[in-house]
Amino acid sequence: MYIPVEGFMYPNEVELQWSVLIVLYPFITGLVAGAFILASLERVFRVEAVKPTYRLALLTALAFLLVAPLPLQLHLGHPERSFEMYLTPHRSSAMAMFGFVYLWYLMAVLLLEIWLDYRRDIVVKSQTSTGIMRFIYRVLTLGSNVISERSLRIDERLGYFITLIGIPSAFLLHGYVGFIFGSVKANPWWSSPLMPIVFIFSAMVSGIAAVMLLYMITTRLRGKEIDIRCLDKIAQYLMYTFVIDFSLEMLDLLQRIYEADESFRSLDFMVHTRLWTSQVIVQILLGTVTPIALLGLTQILKLTEKTRKRVYALAGCLTVMGIFAMRWNVVIGGQLFSKSFLGYTTYKMGFATREGLLTAIALMILPFGILWLLVKLLPPWPDASSISASGEFEQAEPVRSLV
């Protein structure tokens, strides 16, 4: 494959080693962390307005978390060897430690929180459903049908505690991804102590925007009315987080411009040429400034509900696109310039290859398929939890006041 090179590149820099799949990896984990943090707003910070999205956010986080390691597995020449990081843990390797960060977040936080939150529904469904679904629900109950008031209160208290642990865990999950890039000291495009922090905030932004869009789409598909109070609140939090995220990114940029170290001219040239469209146009103008401005307008102007919904939808789409562009610019941008600062290479994405465009598209569709299954199995809608199969299960809302 011919790769156009400009100026001087070392031989091992001409072909990019980290492909679009490595762009997907931080993008997907970001959605996970962001969705979870949105869920924790209701659980820990008592933001009652966002309650309709609580369970949807948890299921979204799980669907994307299950897909998060797949880009890495496809990227590896020997995916079966990845299990060895559990068998023979290498404590000095940041990449090898990902397995534990991932496992902790999946098993100790997300699955546990979802199980505790849905346990009552699972028990009810294990008694009311039939066939294979009955079997699945019965397995999920672990053979215990106890849903006494006290047991639900214990679940609630434990769930609260897990969410409390889950917030730093979500920060750890995505902070870790930023750490991986930020700690590559040989690469001036990545090497920055701000990287983990910027990654965490951008994760929150993308996750909140994604759940907001999913909430709007799923509510529309179900033919229900969107809770505008909930949407307003999410959009408000999205804007706050986005402003912090953008400020941090600009702070990083200012620092680089003022510091102007030996890499600056090379990186500056790259931003003005190869990354101009993806960084300046897509990431900054369309994906950051425009959604912040749109969300800001909804705070300042008195817009109708219909207009607000449209603005939120547009801002949400632009935000997700902008954060994807940010991941692209970090991962791909960091490999386009020579460490000699004298040349630039080009990223040639394959089409129907192991790390090509089709694979990337399939990997982005997959979480939605998993989410669809999860939603079928564990309906997250506020109106769906009031299962009226038998009288004793009528009281749907868990007891939150005791926590």
Add this chain to the structure above:
Amino acid sequence: MFKDIEHLIRLATVMAIAVVAFLVLRAGVVPRSFGQYGHYRGAAMGEIAARPIAFAGHDLCETCHSDVADQKRQGKHVVVACEACHGALAKHADDPASLTPAKLDTTVLCARCHEANSAKPKWFPQVVTADHSGGIACDTCHQPHRPKIETKPETESKAEGKK
């Protein structure tokens, strides 16, 4: 008393079983010598050491091919080990009749090191083979063991003659 936390006890049991199953699996599949010297299988050292020797080493080559060794000493390729180009030939060194080294294709072999690449140091001899030889084998002009062509180009000889 435990009735209300029965599900949590079951969950803890499932988790404990999973952890024990993992530990059993780990004990079964991780080699005993893992970590003996470092983050790898210690027994691998012995296994690698027990492998048959593939390279003879240039000292052994020179005992028979002293003429080639003399040629090499006169040129830059003195630093290149015989088997770097000819391949691993311990079998040939043990019993020369059992294995005759294959004739090398210099069109491909020389380009492996001498094909021009801007990342190579300037002092290193390098050519764009397509322009330099146009597909003709390098050993048509160059003696691979002493590659420098000593004869002066015709134009340079004429210029010197005028002086």
